[in-house]
Amino acid sequence: MNDCKELRQEIIDTCLWLKSQGLVFSTWGNISVRLDDGNILITPSKVDYDTMTPEDLVVLAPDGKQISGHRLSTSEREIHRKVMNKRSDVGAIIHMHSPYAMMAAARNEGVPVISEEMCQLLGGAIPLSSEFVPSDMHEKLGEVVSNSVNETNSILIRNHGPMCFGKTLAEARVCCQVVEKSCKMYIHLLSAGGIQTVSDENVARGRDYFLNSYGKS
Secondary structure, three states: OOOOHHHHHHHHHHHHHHHHOOOOEOOEOEEEEEOOOOOEEEOEOOOOOOOOOHHHOEEEOOOOOEEEOOOOEOOOHHHHHHHHHHOOOOOEEEEOOOHHHHHHHOOOOOEOOOOHHHHHHHOOOEOEOOOOOOOOOHHHHHHHHHHHOOOOOEEEEOOOEEEEEEOOHHHHHHHHHHHHHHHHHHHHHHHHOOOOOOOHHHHHHHHHHHHHOOOOO
16 A cells, blocks of 8 residues: 555544444554555554544654654554564554453453354454553563464454454454454353354364455355
């Protein structure tokens, strides 16, 4: 994706969508998109979504150096940067503070595959980062989260909140919906006292179908 006003506006519109869906509040949440030149377009720190303009977004190099922008990039820039450096297939990242995913992040486990949606859109279970890291320890937070990321399109940051990945920003938005819905289902299933999970073989089949056959047969 090229850095342009339309892409910047799409990021802002996604921030506003997250807010309208109750997936973030105030300025808690952030978005990044990988540009065609390898740099990262990312939201600024502590700027209200209702007043954010395309000029407020920041461009970072893969090593974290700020390339352009008059604002400071989000304080959680290291998570975005390190995940993108690890996962070349990820083109967009959304970090939200949605209620059920935050609830799941406070458990001592991830969320197993409990639906076909998780197979297809996420590609597997939602992992949980290995340890809690205070938010002011930006470098360590990025390291711990990126080390805990696997090949699936989401992760729960322990006692913090979820991150959702996609090849595009549109795909990452759908992953946000699947993650929040899956965490809500899981929390309710725990209360109900029984859970039927999907086997690894069927997770792989579902993901392969979505990537290679969905809409073609």
